[in-house]
Amino acid sequence: MKKPDVKVVLLGDMNVGKTSLLHRYMERKFKDTVSTVGGAFYLKQWGPYNISIWDTAGREQFHGLGSMYCRGAAAIILTYDVTSWQSLGELEERFLSLTDTANHDCIYALVGNKVDLTDAKAQLSQDSDGLSEDRSTAAAGDEEERTELQAAPASPVSLSGSVLRKQVTLEDAVALYGRIMRYKGLDETSKLPADKMCFETSAKTGYNVDALFETLFDLVLPSILRKRNEDKESPTVDLEEVGNKRSRSSCC
Amino acid sequence: MEGDNHQDGEAEGVQISDHSSESDPAADTLLGNHLLPDLAAKSDSSTANRNQTTKLHLSDVTTEEPGQNEELCSQLEAKLETDEAKVSGSRNDVSAHPADGGAEGNAVDNDQSDSGEFVVTMLAKAKLEEQGIGVKGRSSPLSEAGVEESPSFKSHRDEDVTADSWRQHRKHIFVLSEAGKPIYSRYGSEEALSSTMGVMMALVSFVQSGDNVIHSVYSEEHTVVFLQKGPLVLVCVSSSRQSEQQLRGELLYVYYQIISMLTQASISRIFEHKKNYDLRRLLAGSEKILDGLLNLVDSDPSFLLAAVHCLPLASSLRDSLSQILQKAITPNLVFSILIAKNQLLTIVQEKTVIEDSRLEPADVHLLLNLIGASSAFQAGEIWTPICLPLFNPDCYFYAYISYLDPPECTVCLLLLSTDKEAFYAVAECKRKIEEAMAAQNSLSLIAKAQLYSVSQVGVSDLRHFMYKPFDVPDNYRQLTQFTSPEMEAPYSSEEEKMRLLDLYRYMHSRIHSTSRPLKLIYHVAERETLLAWVTSKFELYTCFSPLVTKTCAITAITKLLRWIKKEEDRLFIRYPPKYSTTPNPSKSSKSSKSEQQDSTDNGYLSLL
Numbered sequence: 082m083k084k085p086d087v088k089v090v091l092l093g094d095m096n097v098g099k100t101s102l103l104h105r106y107m108e109r110k111f112k113d114t115v116s117t118v119g120g121a122f123y124l125k126q127w128g129p130y131n132i133s134i135w136d137t138a139g140r141e142q143f144h145g146l147g148s149m150y151c152r153g154a155a156a157i158i159l160t161y162d163v164t165s166w167q168s169l170g171e172l173e174e175r176f177l178s179l180t181d182t183a184n185h186d187c188i189y190a191l192v193g194n195k196v197d198l199t200d201a202k203a204q205l206s207q208d209s210d211g212l213s214e215d216r217s218t219a220a221a222g223d224e225e226e227r228t229e230l231q232a233a234p235a236s237p238v239s240l241s242g243s244v245l246r247k248q249v250t251l252e253d254a255v256a257l258y259g260r261i262m263r264y265k266g267l268d269e270t271s272k273l274p275a276d277k278m279c280f281e282t283s284a285k286t287g288y289n290v291d292a293l294f295e296t297l298f299d300l301v302l303p304s305i306l307r308k309r310n311e312d313k314e315s316p317t318v319d320l321e322e323v324g325n326k327r328s329r330s331s332c333c
Numbered sequence: 334m335e336g337d338n339h340q341d342g343e344a345e346g347v348q349i350s351d352h353s354s355e356s357d358p359a360a361d362t363l364l365g366n367h368l369l370p371d372l373a374a375k376s377d378s379s380t381a382n383r384n385q386t387t388k389l390h391l392s393d394v395t396t397e398e399p400g401q402n403e404e405l406c407s408q409l410e411a412k413l414e415t416d417e418a419k420v421s422g423s424r425n426d427v428s429a430h431p432a433d434g435g436a437e438g439n440a441v442d443n444d445q446s447d448s449g450e451f452v453v454t455m456l457a458k459a460k461l462e463e464q465g466i467g468v469k470g471r472s473s474p475l476s477e478a479g480v481e482e483s484p485s486f487k488s489h490r491d492e493d494v495t496a497d498s499w500r501q502h503r504k505h506i507f508v509l510s511e512a513g514k515p516i517y518s519r520y521g522s523e524e525a526l527s528s529t530m531g532v533m534m535a536l537v538s539f540v541q542s543g544d545n546v547i548h549s550v551y552s553e554e555h556t557v558v559f560l561q562k563g564p565l566v567l568v569c570v571s572s573s574r575q576s577e578q579q580l581r582g583e584l585l586y587v588y589y590q591i592i593s594m595l596t597q598a599s600i601s602r603i604f605e606h607k608k609n610y611d612l613r614r615l616l617a618g619s620e621k622i623l624d625g626l627l628n629l630v631d632s633d634p635s636f637l638l639a640a641v642h643c644l645p646l647a648s649s650l651r652d653s654l655s656q657i658l659q660k661a662i663t664p665n666l667v668f669s670i671l672i673a674k675n676q677l678l679t680i681v682q683e684k685t686v687i688e689d690s691r692l693e694p695a696d697v698h699l700l701l702n703l704i705g706a707s708s709a710f711q712a713g714e715i716w717t718p719i720c721l722p723l724f725n726p727d728c729y730f731y732a733y734i735s736y737l738d739p740p741e742c743t744v745c746l747l748l749l750s751t752d753k754e755a756f757y758a759v760a761e762c763k764r765k766i767e768e769a770m771a772a773q774n775s776l777s778l779i780a781k782a783q784l785y786s787v788s789q790v791g792v793s794d795l796r797h798f799m800y801k802p803f804d805v806p807d808n809y810r811q812l813t814q815f816t817s818p819e820m821e822a823p824y825s826s827e828e829e830k831m832r833l834l835d836l837y838r839y840m841h842s843r844i845h846s847t848s849r850p851l852k853l854i855y856h857v858a859e860r861e862t863l864l865a866w867v868t869s870k871f872e873l874y875t876c877f878s879p880l881v882t883k884t885c886a887i888t889a890i891t892k893l894l895r896w897i898k899k900e901e902d903r904l905f906i907r908y909p910p911k912y913s914t915t916p917n918p919s920k921s922s923k924s925s926k927s928e929q930q931d932s933t934d935n936g937y938l939s940l941l
Contacts, residue, residue, distance in 0.1 A: 095618050115706070116618030119717020119732075122756070136713065140618040142594060146718065149753065 085124060085133030086305045089297060090151050092179065093160030094171040095139035098194040101284035102160065103136050106294045111285045119143055120150045127298045130305050147179035154183040155304040156190065156297050159261070163193040163281060166248040173257060177264060188300050189261055190278050191254045192293060197283035199247035204286055254279045273300070489624060494521035494529075505570040506587060506627055509534055512609040516565070517587075517620065519627055523613065533568050537561065549577045560584040563597065564604035565612075574835065576842035579637065583630050586695065589722040590626050593699045594619055597726035625706030629698075634834060637841055638872070640801050640815040641694045643677040646782050648902040653773060655679045655910045661765035665752040666914045667730065668692065669762075672745040673779050675705050677906065680812065684911040693723035694813050704734060704745055714763070716756045719749075733759040737767060738776055787818040790896045792889040796861065797824060797833065798875040800897055802905075816897065816904040823860075833861075837874050840865040844872070855883060864890065 091099040100114045100121070107123060117138040125132045135150045137143070151157065157180050161168040172191075180187065196203040258275040265272075277296070282289040492499055499521055507526070508517040513534035515523035523530070537559060540547040550557040558580040560567040567584040592600070595615055603610050616623075630636045646654075658669040658681040667683040682692065703719065718729040733748040733756065746766060748759050770776055787795055801815035824833045836858060843851050844867050856863045862877045864886050875893065877886055897904065 115621050118703070118719075119715055121713035121715050122760070123713040138618070138717075140615075142615045142617075142619065143717070 084131065086130045086308060087155045087301050088133050088135065088153055089156045089158065089301070090135045090137060090154045090183070091158045091160060092137055092147065092151070092172070092176045093139055093158075093192075094162070094165075094168040094175070095141075097139060097160045097162040097165070097168050098284045099139060099158075099160050100136050102158075102192070102194060102282060102290060102293075103134060105284040105287055105290045109287075111287075116140060119146060125298075130302070132298060132301070141175075144175065144179075147176065148182045151179050152182040154180075154187055155301045156188040157183055158190045158192055158293070158297070160192045160194055161249060161254075162195050163247050163249050164195055164198050164245045169193075169249045169253060169257060173260065177261060180265075184304070186304065188273065188278070188297065189258070189265075190280060190293065190297055191258050191261070193249055193251070193254055193279075193281045194284055196247075196281040197286045197288060198245045200281070203281070203283045203288035205288070251279060251281060254281075489520060490522050490620065492521045494525045501572075503571065503573050504627075504631065505568075506584070506623075507533065507568040507570075508587065508591070509566050509568070510604065510608075510610070510612060511564045511566060514609060514611055516612045516616065517591075517623055519624065530568075533559075534566060537566055549580075556580060558584060560588065562588045563601055564608075565591070565600070573838075575838050576846070578845065578847065579838060579842055582639075583627075583636065586626060586630055586636060586698070587623060589695055590623055590699055590702065591616065591619075592722040592726050593696075593703070593720045594622070596720045596729060597722065598728075622703060622706045626699075626702045629702055629705070632830070632834070634799055634817065634837060635694070635698060635815070637834075637838060638799065638801050638815050639694050640813040641677055641697045642817065643679075643814060643904075643906050644673055644782050645785055645816075645900075645903050646678060646779075648907070650775070650778055650782075651679050651906065654770075654775060654779075655681055657766055657769040657773070657775070659910050659912045660769070661762040662912050662914050663750075663755065663758040663762050664914050665750045665755055666748060666759065666762065666912075667751055668747075668749040669912075670697075670700070670747040670749075672701065672704065672747060673782060674743055675701060677701075678744075678779065678782075679906060679909075681910050681912055684913045692721070692812055696721040696723050697812065700732075700747060703732075704747065714760055716759075718753070721749075729753075731755065731759075733763065735760075735763055737763075737770065738780075744776060744779055784819040786821060789818075790893055792892050794877045794881040794885060795889050795893060796876045796878060797821075798873065798893060799837065800874075800893075801872045803870055803872070812906065812909060814905050833876060836861070836863055836876070840874055855886065862886065866890070 091103060093099050095116060100117050101111060103123065104114065105111055107125065117136060117140075120135050120137040120143075123134045123136065125134055135154075137147060137150050159172045159176060161172055180189070255275040258279055262272045262275075280289055280293045282293055284290060502520050504519070506517070506519040507515070507530055509515050509530040511534070513531045515527050515530045517523060518526050518530075537547055546561070547559050549559065554572050556569075556571050556575070556577060558569045558571070558577055560569075560581055562585075565588060567587055569580045569584050571580055600612070603612070603615075633642075635642050654671055658671060658679065661669070669681040671678040671680070677697070680692070680697075699721070700719070713735075715732070715734040717732050717734070719732045720726065720729050730749040730751060731753050733746075733750065735746050736742040737744045737746055746763055748762060750759050752758075787797055797818060797820060799815055799817040801813070803813075820830050820833065824830050836856075840854055840856060840863055843854055844865055852867055854863070854865045856865070857879070859879075861879050862881050864873075864875045864877070866873045866875075873890070873894075875886070875890060877889065881889070901907070
């Protein structure tokens, strides 16, 4: 088996689209998925590196497993659904504590999926674009949207209309990102800037999906290199243990 | 929606249920206790507070006041009495009366039947009432998300429970908690059905309060079967002609599937802790697995026969696959299972584990259903806890599931470990298995494997059969299996398949009737003739063309049994191999296999 060099974990409430995001990125397709059980392991070749990605089940049933999947993670993608205020709240209430077992220098990304349902910008398919969609454009697009849409927490979502009301704005996500950083005890200087780590994506159209994964993969590279060095020192080191022994330096 | 007061006597019943579903179990027993004395005394006393109760929602949980209960009871009782007039006489299974309850344990008594009739009519009439409080009003995160994610999901869950089409489903399955909280409904959203389920719970508690147990209710068109397991109540409302026993067996599968996801211990713990817990929180996302199970139960005779069906395979190929699995082991690995086209190819078991207890067919069915119901498995490698309820209802195994032939995804490897942390070690086993299979070109050989045609048997009038050999003492730890050819014309359409299965179910119910079990049935049906035969060695169901004579059929069966004997190495997994993954160095995967072979004459078929 190709040894994974680094571990990335997708977390988030059920039905926010974790599996779809990953499927879009890995298979370039969007299809109906069914509720994930437990966790699913994928291996992604990224240049010379093998990145393992864990797609976890959002269902409460599997909640107890979350910390196991997160153990030794170098990056965690916290996913919510932009049309569901609750899904953002769940991240803080239910999922944040699971990340305690991740590496100390773990990178966090906050991802609002299903943005095609609320933002016209994201409705165009971007499959072939790869990385071309830069985040500043996305963020700018969002800026416009935000003025039109009022975030209305907990208001019922109209299921019939094709354009749904956006319940979670990027600002909300940025605020949560700040709280996560505080929870992790990271100060302003060592943490990655929120505008860089908060994404809005659409697994359905592919909007911003590649950007999300590729940004993250680039960010975990230092972590990979460090780990490779450690592995040279102790070549038989257990994959699971590496995470726990990791040096405490924070990356980037 | 609360309409006019005089017409909805039935609706009152629904209200009652609403209440009992909201109340905690204490209130339920209260309800029951009040019912009994009330039954004789009062009649239609209270219609007063009806409109208030109508508006209550499941979520507005409050503690019941006894007074309110009393009122509810009298409402229910009034309803029961009106119904009695309507249905009395049509009952045939009369036994104990709840008033002198406790005397006879099990049977359905008159009043229960009436109340059951009541359920059946209620199931329909409650709908009108529910229109207002149903799906539309409240958007649970569950239904809401489901709608967006998958259209097929939507069609089931969002079905209009007031529509005739909903009532006409052949088989409804409901799961509720003892507090009357809805947990699962096969059709329609649980929320929309909360009052209906409340009525069911009211019935259960009502009978319970007389120290009795409600088992089933028969009406002209429906059979309602109740099964209470721990804190869960499962109800089947069926218009199929299946026997109560069979329906209860199916409810048991539903229960086991829930257990397989949550374990019995955790369910008991949860409900001990909080009686009115909403179990859907934990089962959210699993509805599809239950839906899939119920579809399988209807369409796959494995469930009826409580046996597994393995894909016919040359024994040499099956052995080589088994050996590959046997070699790829890691500590704490207990089962290695290879599946193709949703059927077993081979199964290898940890030696010491299997000496204590055996793998039950039902556990295998649940595993197969889990894999079938989860198309998300088709990429990546899954690592998930799963409980095998018949093996041990309180503990989890950790299942590694991966397809070996992406993107086709027909050959699936399932490895079960007892070690939560063993993912990488178990994934390594898969690598080994993959390599070995590539070396032996196993995948292309497996791809050629398929079901056989009944024509291979060479008996002209024989259209289809199901043959299940029984365990024999030598081999009692063998997984119970059965074999059956493909369903071909005239049973190739879905309707005809179902019709044949229904005939088999009917034969099965006669054979296994509790009151009058039969050994042999020759049944001349309209469009075919069936013969079912059970001996100490096997159970056999055959289907012939309608013009067959009795003598012909018997000759045919003799031929068939000979053919099966000849083919049994191909049709069954004969000697499930074992391995040892315990540290104990009785390294004997090989020797255990030869031991098995020594006891070869397992009498699979010492027929006739």
